[in-house]
Amino acid sequence: MxxxxxxxxxxxxxxxxxxxxxxxxxxxxxxxxxxxxxxxxxxxxxxxxxxxxxxxxxxxxxxxxxxxxxxxxxxxxxxxxxxxxxxxxxxxxxxxxxxxxxxxxxxxxxxxxxxxxxxxxxxxxxTSANRVPFPTTEGSLALVMKGGGIKGLAYVGALEILWGHYQFDHFVGTSAGAISALLLAAGYTPTELKEILSEKDFRDFFDAPWYMKPFNLMFYGGMNPALTFTDWIDVLLAKKLNSSTRVRMSELPARATVFASRRNKPALRFDSESDDADAGHAARCSMSIPLVFVPQSDQGFRTYDGGMQHNYPIDELLRCDPGAAFISLYLGPETYQPSRNRFEFWEWVSIWTEGADAELLKRYRDRTVVIDPTPIGTLDFDLSDEEKDYLLQCGRAAALAHLEQGSDRHNTAVQMRDQMRQQVMSTRTARQRWRWSAQFALFIGALFLALAIVVYRWWL
Structure with missing residues (x-):
């Protein structure tokens, strides 16, 4: 039987x-x-x-x-x-x-x-019904990463968790997301990226001497040429692919799509399926934060940070592939938070490059990992090891919220993130006070020096 x-x-x-x-x-x-x-x-x-x-x-x-x-x-x-x-x-x-x-x-x-x-x-x-394909274990699955400057380090923490649940074969990004997209498409794992980025001093990217910054800004449109960045990512890509020359987009093992902005022109799209540009050049174009970095030239046009036109490029992905399945990484608070530094130059640049992506977040919330890196700012390139670890933990907590919200593992990750946030905020407050004190001391010193010179000349 x-x-x-x-x-x-x-x-x-x-x-x-x-x-x-x-x-x-x-x-x-x-x-x-x-x-x-x-x-x-x-x-x-x-x-x-x-x-x-x-x-x-x-x-x-x-x-x-x-x-x-x-x-x-x-x-x-x-x-x-x-x-x-x-x-x-x-x-x-x-x-x-x-x-x-x-x-x-x-x-x-x-x-x-x-x-x-x-x-x-x-x-x-x-007319408003939202038809969104959900990711499955079969077929192509894209990873979309929003721009966000130095805060993009949090993506590595999120990917440490997501990597075991999804098999991505297409990486899409802008600015910080573009850098991550190209490195992931080259074959780097989140563990490898964590090791590389944790050891990197990102202040190296501000590579112009202080006396050249006004000159560069006036004549080239940005304070720093960021040649150190281009060399850094070129070396990483070449090392991963064992290449003796600069790696081109078409040589990437997985598909990558990154964006850069142009004035009065459609955004510049670099896609490894159709473009043969240098991958390092594509990354450099996409991270050209206005005024901070010298804009690059491509096809006779100046290129700027991709976030000025497509900071969260989900719509661009779906415009070219309406049926694409994707998971997205979003840097920023889930609900609106007013700026605390309305009159700081760096805050204006952050607003300019990040744009308004609340509608996209609302529309695709079910497939979005929302990472809130408060209080780290877009241009805080002088990160301490403590702040780097905090950004990684922000990513991990957000990924666990996406996969298993309310679980013991998620609750533990959130508790650890919140504790680290309090410590980071305390450290940053103390550091800011020290900077203000140092600037005030320099001002008083300069004032006394000027007064001494005036008295000396008058006495003579």
Whole structure:
């Protein structure tokens, strides 16, 4: 007699599991004060569930209630065309407690089930329905990284966590995100990048002598040529790919797409699938923060920091590949925070290069890792080891919030991040006071010197 269960017994096991799952969904929605209709169906191979609600505005509340009870690994809006019922599909892991005793007898039991939350859209919602493909383990998956200057070090911490959950084959970025994109596309792992960046003194990129900065700014449009940056990234890329010459975009093992800005022109796009420019040149163009670094020249036009046009280049990715699956890394607070340094020059530059990306964050929040690096600023290139470790921890905590929010590991990471933030803020406050004291002492010294010169000349 064969040990393999018959089709009838398989269907019976799945039907029993579906009945148990339906009761679990009803229990999960018990405290939701909305009218719902729940049913679960099964066939010979799969289980599917449906929750009906009256209006699309109720979908998010239902999803939140179910997500707290189920392990949701993916989500997607479907049927956003006029006249069709809108559906929010969740791909969920089948809970152990809805697997009957004969479940282990199945040769290939399903691991997940699709849960569809259905509603009726009003006409004004039809045009705003957000159709977003969710990442799966199959096919191409892009990693999109926002610009943010030195704060981009936090990406490495996030990728330490994400690297074991996603297999990225396309890296997209601007400014700091562009640098990360090119190094990742070259084959560097997050562990390797952490070691490299933790040892790097980023002040080296401000490579003009102090007496040349006004001259460079006046005649070249930026204070620092950043030749040290170009040499640094060229060496890293060549070392990884064992190249005796500068690495070109087309030589990168994985696909990379980075952006630079141009005045009165569309943004400059460097794509390893179609461009043969030097990868180091592409990175240098994308990180040309206005006034701080000398703008580069490409195709006869000056190029500036990519963040001036596409600081968070999700739309550019989807414009060229509407069906692209992606995960994005976003540097900044999740909610609006007013600037604390309204009159500082560096703060104005930060606002200029970062732009307003709140709408993109809202639209694609379910696939975005939000990293809040407060109080580190875009141009704080004089990072201490303590501040570098803090940025890495910010990335780790954000990635865990994306993957397993509320878990013990996430809560521990958040607690550690908050403790490090307090220490960093205390250290930075003390350092700022020391700088003010030093500047005041220099001013008083210069004043006394000038007074001494005047008295000496008058006495003579």
């Amino acid at each position: 064969s040990d393999n269960p018959s089709s009838a017994s398989i269907a019976l096991v799945l039907h029993e599991s579906a009945t148990m799952l339906e009761q679990r969904l009803v229990d999960a929605l018990h405290d939701v004060e909305l009218g719902t209709n729940v049913w679960v169906a099964s066939d010979d191979h799969t289980i599917s569930a449906t929750v009906e609600v009256a209006h699309v505005d109720h979908v998010s509340e239902i999803e939140a209630a179910l997500s707290s009870s189920l392990s949701v690994i993916a989500n997607q809006w479907l049927s956003d065309r006029s006249g069709e019922t809108p559906r929010r599909n969740l791909e969920c892991v089948i809970p152990p407690d809805v697997k009957p005793s004969l479940w282990s007898a199945l040769s290939t039991p399903p691991r997940t089930f699709t849960l569809s939350i259905e509603a009726t859209l009003t006409p004004e919602h039809v």
